[in-house]
Amino acid sequence: MNSYVKRFFHRGLMFGGFGPIVLGIIYAILEYTVEDFVLTGGQLLVAIVSIYLLAFVQAGASVFNQIEEWSLPKSALCHFAVLYVAYSGCYLLNNWIPFRPDVLLIFTGIFVAGYLVIWLTVFVSVKRITRRLNAKLP
Numbered sequence: 001m002n003s004y005v006k007r008f009f010h011r012g013l014m015f016g017g018f019g020p021i022v023l024g025i026i027y028a029i030l031e032y033t034v035e036d037f038v039l040t041g042g043q044l045l046v047a048i049v050s051i052y053l054l055a056f057v058q059a060g061a062s063v064f065n066q067i068e069e070w071s072l073p074k075s076a077l078c079h080f081a082v083l084y085v086a087y088s089g090c091y092l093l094n095n096w097i098p099f100r101p102d103v104l105l106i107f108t109g110i111f112v113a114g115y116l117v118i119w120l121t122v123f124v125s126v127k128r129i130t131r132r133l134n135a136k137l138p
Contacts, residue, residue: 004063007060011063012056080115
């Protein structure tokens with residue numbers, strides 16, 4: 001099996017469990033702050049499984065940025081596409097957003113903006129740290 005695939009699964013398995021923990025915290029807060037907040041067993045099961053898979057994919061997708069044979073745009077596009085499919089699928093499956101073109105367009109716009117802000121922040125930070133470390137080399 002390809003080493004990148006192994007890393008994807010390893011990272012996913014290591015960090016996937018944090019998704020349901022965060023979901024549980026959010027649902028606990030909603031239970032105490034929203035009047036008549038109720039979930040069925042089926043809704044809870046779908047939410048736990050889908051959020052685990054979302055966290056699994058989120059953690060595993062970081063491997064795309066480490067495939068040295070790929071160009072930066074290619075790895076960023078693959079990372080973006082995998083995350084977009086995982087997030088939009090999870091949100092739609094749990095009925096957190098309705099399946100309507102206008103809502104999907106708004107979701108996509110917010111996702112693209114958020115992704116770009118986070119990606120550019122990480123990129124600039126890594127570049128800055130790399131420059132500092134290289135300056136310290138003899």
